[in-house]
Each structure stands twice: as C-alpha cells, then as structure tokens.
C-alpha cells in the first residue's frame with residue numbers, strides 16, 4: 001500500500017536505514033545477507049530503504065522486496081537525487097525504532113556487524129560509531145580521507161576515529177534531535193555526534209563494493225567535505241581573519257622600513273618581480289578567502305529559503321501492523 005502519512009504503526013525495537021542510489025547490481029546480495037542477519041537478532045525490526053532518485057532498476061527491486069517482506073520492509077521513494085545524507089534524513093523521519101542503524105547499500109558495511117553496534121549500545125551508549133578495519137577503497141580515497149579526518153579533528157569539536165564509515169547506531173533521542181534540526185547541508189554522523197552525550201566506537205569489517213561503482217565523484221566528495229567543515233566549524237573563517245591581521249602588521253612594518261630607507265638611502269626601483277610574486281600570492285589568498293566565505297554564505301542562503309529539503313514521491317508500507 002502506498003501512503004504519505006507519518007508513521008502510525010507501533011514502535012519497533014530496531015530500524016535499519018539504507019540509502020539507495022542506482023544500486024541495481026548489488027541489491028539482491030544485500031537482501032540475501034541483510035534479512036537473515038536481522039532475523040537472527042531476535043528483536044522486532046524494520047528496514048527502511050530510501051531510494052534517492054535512482055534511474056536504474058533499483059526502484060522495481062525495492063518494490064519486489066517490499067512485496068516479499070511487507071511486515072518488516074518500508075520503502076521511501078524520492079522524486080529526485082537529493083544526496084545520501086538527505087536520504088538518511090528521510091529515513092530518520094519515517095523510522096519508528098528505539099534504535100536506528102544506518103548502512104550503505106553496497107555491502108561495504110557487512111550486515112553481520114550490526115550486532116556489534118547493538119551490543120555496544122546495550123552498555124548504555126546513545127551513539128555508536130564505527131572504525132573500518134582494513135578499509136577496502138582506493139588508495140586515493142584512503143589518503144584523502146585520512147587528511148580530512150585529521151583536519152576535522154583539529155577544527156571541530158567532533159571526535160571520530162573514522163568519519164567516513166556510515167555503519168552507525170543512533171538512539172531514539174538523537175534521531176529525534178536530528179529530525180528537529182532541519183539542516184539542509186549536513187553530515188549525519190557529525191550532527192549526531194554533536195547531540196550525543198555518551199558516544200562510543202567499535203571496530204567493524206569493511207568489504208569491497210559488492211557491485212556497481214562509487215556514487216561519489218571527486219566533485220561530490222569535495223562538496224561533502226565542505227558540508228562537514230562549514231557545518232561544524234567557523235575555524236576556516238577565523239584563520240582568514242588571523243592571516244589578515246598578520247599580513248597587515250607585516251605590511252605596516254614594510255612601509256615604515258621603506259620610508260626610513262627612502263630618507264637614508266634614497267628611492268629604490270629594484271625588486272619588480274618580487275613585488276609581482278607577492279601580489280599574486282595575496283590575490284590568490286584573497287580569492288580563496290572570498291570563495292570560502294561564499295561556501296558559508298551559499299549555505300546560509302539555502303537554509304533561509306526554507307524550501308523542502310527533499311520531495312517524497314511515495315512511501316511503500318503496510319498500513320496496519322496488527
């Protein structure tokens with residue numbers, strides 16, 4: 001059955017939220033491993049797939065899976081591609097679990113590892129992140145990730161050993177707080193961390209992408225990292241203020257030096273290309289600063305327009321859980 005009303009069914013213990021974007025090649029193996037792993041947990045669960053505007057057979061496959069397991073499956077269909085983090089947002093808005101686990105659809109996060117996160121939560125943590133053992137990604141991704149990870153560690157208050165791993169478990173309070181925050185450009189693991197009062201991390205296995213290829217181009221990876229940095233820190237802006245102060249002081253000293261030199265030795269005409277060098281460096285720095293400012297301003301603009309963050313075309317769910 002299709003509906004667009006908010007969830008009306010009784011709460012479940014566990015919700016699994018999975019964003020799906022053009023994953024036709026990997027969905028069958030995902031279903032084959034995910035459901036048995038969840039059945040084994042012995043608690044009531046629901047799986048929420050959020051189709052992020054796939055243009056391949058993913059929707060048809062999700063529909064089929066919903067018909068096979070309508071009691072534990074719900075499918076949210078977006079009308080376009082709004083990005084992985086918006087898809088997770090929509091899943092959070094729909095899910096009813098006391099605990100919510102997010103997972104990638106490409107089987108890079110083994111479903112068998114979910115139990116580890118839940119065990120950690122049983123110890124009283126409201127947020128359990130994960131650290132990928134033997135990360136199976138390209139060398140470029142691993143190195144870039146490590147660099148961004150350590151930059152984030154320095155400029156935000158968010159402490160995560162491995163920010164890129166989406167296999168994470170969130171308590172109901174955190175999911176509610178995320179639902180209330182209505183962020184447009186965000187990074188869910190970091191947002192959740194900022195709401196958590198007792199976060200923890202566990203190590204999980206990581207596998208190679210089952211099928212298909214990464215849905216992140218270099219450009220979308222850069223955008224995502226800007227979301228992370230601008231969304232959780234003003235440090236980049238402050239760094240520019242500091243650079244500005246230092247350069248002003250140096251220039252002042254230089255002007256004084258030139259004035260004294262002019263009186264004592266006379267005018268100087270040498271050093272033309274040194275001047276070019278310095279000028280180009282400063283122009284570059286200024287442009288970078290303006291661009292950075294634009295990243296913040298653009299995000300403020302998107303947020304204040306208050307357009308719907310995503311448009312849900314349909315939700316496949318069983319109406320009554322009796």
Ligand code: UDP
Pocket residue numbers: 018019020021022023052081082083084087103104105106108213214215216
């Ligand atoms: N994804 C999405 N929308 C997008 C890009 C990705 O819903 O615009 C989903 C994708 O289907 C997968 C997860 O987000 O379930 C992670 O994507 P991917 O595996 O391509 O990223 P990577 O592992 O390369 O970081």
Ligand code: MG
Pocket residue numbers: 104106108209214
């Ligand atoms: Mg992946």
